[in-house]
Amino acid sequence: MKILVTGSNGLLGQKLTDLCRQQIDVELIATARGEDRYPEKNKYVYESLDISNHEEIKNVLAKHKPEVVINTAAMTNVDACESDREGCDKLNIEAVNFLVEECNNFKIHLIHISTDFIFDGTHGPVLENEIPNPISYYGLSKLKGEEAVINKCNSWTILRTVLVYGVVSDMSRSNIVLWAKNNLEQGKNIHVVSDQFRTPTLAEDLALGCLLAAQKKSNGIFNISGKNFMSIFDLVYRVAEFWKLDKSLIHISSSEGINQPAKRPPITGFILDKARNELGYEPRSFEAGLKIVDDQLKSLK
Numbered sequence: 001m002k003i004l005v006t007g008s009n010g011l012l013g014q015k016l017t018d019l020c021r022q023q024i025d026v027e028l029i030a031t032a033r034g035e036d037r038y039p040e041k042n043k044y045v046y047e048s049l050d051i052s053n054h055e056e057i058k059n060v061l062a063k064h065k066p067e068v069v070i071n072t073a074a075m076t077n078v079d080a081c082e083s084d085r086e087g088c089d090k091l092n093i094e095a096v097n098f099l100v101e102e103c104n105n106f107k108i109h110l111i112h113i114s115t116d117f118i119f120d121g122t123h124g125p126v127l128e129n130e131i132p133n134p135i136s137y138y139g140l141s142k143l144k145g146e147e148a149v150i151n152k153c154n155s156w157t158i159l160r161t162v163l164v165y166g167v168v169s170d171m172s173r174s175n176i177v178l179w180a181k182n183n184l185e186q187g188k189n190i191h192v193v194s195d196q197f198r199t200p201t202l203a204e205d206l207a208l209g210c211l212l213a214a215q216k217k218s219n220g221i222f223n224i225s226g227k228n229f230m231s232i233f234d235l236v237y238r239v240a241e242f243w244k245l246d247k248s249l250i251h252i253s254s255s256e257g258i259n260q261p262a263k264r265p266p267i268t269g270f271i272l273d274k275a276r277n278e279l280g281y282e283p284r285s286f287e288a289g290l291k292i293v294d295d296q297l298k299s300l301k
């Protein structure tokens with residue numbers, strides 16, 4: 001099976017590259033904006049692809065004719081989306097429309113990654129059929145991206161995910177696990193919200209969910225996240241416990257106290273039964289995920 005991944009320089013994109021390179025029955029076309037930042041340049045083909053450029057999408061798909069496209073590229077910085085709404089629309093909505101159109105033209109199955117931020121977060125964990133009600137511009141843009149896929153794409157899967165963490169050798173962005181670990185290791189006090197709840201997702205598990213969806217080409221929406229529901233405070237506490245760091249540096253805060261430009265849904269997290277039953281998806285526990293992060297950090301040294 002030939003799979004084309006967009007945004008291959010990102011966290012999920014690099015984990016998908018790791019995974020697909022190991023599969024004997026997968027031919028991977030990794031694509032990203034500009035230079036390839038994956039460290040080992042073999043067992044896949046790389047093409048530069050800016051998904052906001054319709055013509056480039058058409059040309060790359062015509063050249064490689066993949067069976068499946070996995071769209072991991074997005075504007076993922078929630079606060080940046082709040083201030084740069086035009087840039088956010090361009091990537092999270094317009095570019096998705098281009099991908100849908102060209103996937104239809106070339107009869108390609110599109111796997112599109114979405115988010116728990118399409119919900120308002122009044123309760124959780126939630127099922128796939130919960131009614132969306134975004135409270136941030138990022139969430140709204142991702143919902144509109146979903147709608148483009150659902151309403152116009154001929155063959156599609158949407159995988160929604162939650163708070164993704166993991167290590168890649170060239171990280172353009174950090175994540176909550178690495179942020180907490182780094183700050184606590186440096187003896188810094190950190191303020192962490194106890195009123196936001198999630199099912200944090202190891203990037204490797206999400207990549208596996210993508211591969212399972214590519215193999216099954218199941219139409220529909222699937223929740224793909226970790227299985228342990230916890231507050232962000234608990235998450236950071238568990239990070240401190242795992243690496244034996246000073247827990248007295250962790251201070252409880254409320255979302256209001258943190259003062260971020262974009263609102264975050266208080267309670268999300270996902271019920272995974274559909275992905276378990278239909279895709280055979282089974283994520284690791286949070287601590288098993290931290291062990292993987294730990295091993296990878298050691299191998300980077």
Ligand SMILES: NC(=O)c1ccc[n+]([C@@H]2O[C@H](COP(=O)([O-])OP(=O)(O)OC[C@H]3O[C@@H](n4cnc5c(N)ncnc54)[C@H](OP(=O)(O)O)[C@@H]3O)[C@@H](O)[C@H]2O)c1
Binds near residue numbers: 074
């Ligand atoms: N991370 C989370 O906590 C989280 C939670 C829920 C859902 N999601 C969703 O999961 C997906 C993957 O997220 P991630 O964590 O892997 O994010 P990420 O690390 O920020 O990766 C996104 C990638 O998209 C690339 N990109 C940006 N503009 C592009 C363009 N015009 N053409 C091609 N590539 C472009 C970025 O390139 P540069 O590196 O060059 O900027 C980046 O590498 C996204 O759809 C996101 O909305 C993520």
